[in-house]
Amino acid sequence: MKILVCISKTPDTTAKIAFTDNNTKFADAGVQFIVNPYDEWYALVRALELKEAGVASHVTLLTVGAADAEPIMRKALAIGGDDAIRVNAESSDSFYIASQIAAVATEGSYDLVLTGKETIDYNGSSIGGMVAELLNQPFVSLATKLDIAGGTASLSREIEGGEEKLETSLPLVVSCQKGMAEQRIPNMKGIMGARTKPLAVKEPVAVEALTTVVSFEMPPAKSGVKLVSADTPEELIRLLHEEAKVI
């Protein structure tokens, strides 16, 4: 069984968010980039666990991005994976990216495509569902557990106020979140080995984007905290009731 893990390059969780070029571009100067945490901690690590358990035979990492995404792919390969593919295209519209992933998944006949539940920059939570539709495969979103035995996948997924357990067949697309696996810190052997793992570059298939980002903006600034003395906590409750009108 072959697994394709989709990897996105995102700004570090603590990066300062600002925009340039008349608010049309993320200001990336001095920003450290990381593997999108949901892709790394949950999708990638679960794929590696399935391989270690003898369920999967091969784990390929895939990103859609320019050459500057390669250091991120090496970071991901340091955690694990047999090889990697980069589709050489600027990452933009979700449908465009999903179409690239679907093309790679079809060509390589992968049995399982894993994504993180969303990227921490665009927060689209859209890629997995689009890929599944393009491949005409079942899709389990926001999954917290994934096991595979005898060609059947058993999963848990988040629903409002709880969890749903379900079974489905392969091939399959899953978006992964907390619960699926635990973060792994790459060791020196992994980091050294990642340098020589194959990283193929493919040219994108021609697809029309369905959306485009016109501009970014920052939320209105908070007017500042109103402090209430610890000696009169009941004053806070009065403010919440009469001023903020939330209780």
Place this chain on the structure above:
Amino acid sequence: MVLIFADQADGQIKKSTFEALSYGSKLAAQLGTTAEAVVLGAVDNASLEALGNYGVSKVHHDANAAFNQFDAQVYTKAIAALATQAGAKVIVFSSNTSGKAVAPRLSANLKAGLVSGAIALPDTSNGFVVKKNVFSAKAYANVQLLTDVKIIALSPNAFGVHATGGAAAVTAVSLPADGGKIKVTAVEKVTGTVPLGEAELVVSGGRGLKGPENWGLVEDLAKAMGASTACSRPVADAHWRPHHEHVGQTGGAIAPNLYVAIGISGAIQHLAGVNRSKTIVVINKDPEAPFFKAADYGIVGDAFDVVPKLTEAVKKLKGIA
């Protein structure tokens, strides 16, 4: 026509749906067209007619039992068929757990541009531009939908529920329901509390509470307010509280009307999960806690001293002392 996906579970329309309906009907008024809803699976007629209270004139209902369990692939086919047949120009979802599974599939199926996590009605002065949360709600993006048919998945609690009164006409429809490959084997619900993602009031605790034995402080205040409880990541990781209560970058993202943070310093990863809350209250003994910068109200003080007094004040306010 604006078509709104009215999501149900166990025959009950989900709360997030009322917000999506309110949004969809406002959008229809803006575009000078009608708002209609689609419901898949068994729901009683009175509940269907009541959707008119949120501005839709018509409800398309397919009661096929195949829809009683959720399969994004099957739901997508059905909604795509109806949208095409009924001539929907915009399809609206709540960006809840079903919306996150179906809206992207439908986008790929219909080749219709999707904006997920939308927080406002579109600006149609120059095309069709929808504002959405990005960078974990630390910024917004204005997204242009380039296609004739458009899909909007609304960020929960971003728009609010607006009841208008009225009843909808219910039309029985028969949509494709085949090809499902998912079999639901069990559903485990956390009982007794409002689902965190749907809660209007949330009281949350962090490491400042020192241990699980002190959680009564959080629970008592939450109970007095009628709030749900949540926690920070270190608390969930230490198993003081169950993981489903964890809010933050890697846990759940919530947007209640009121978020009360007790003994939580306010690391940027925690803020990413709660910064869409309308009112934030921070109680922390450290005046330098970063959370105060993101708060609307705060008390610098010892939670063990302050919180019981807050609970008493809430009880007094509500006349339950």
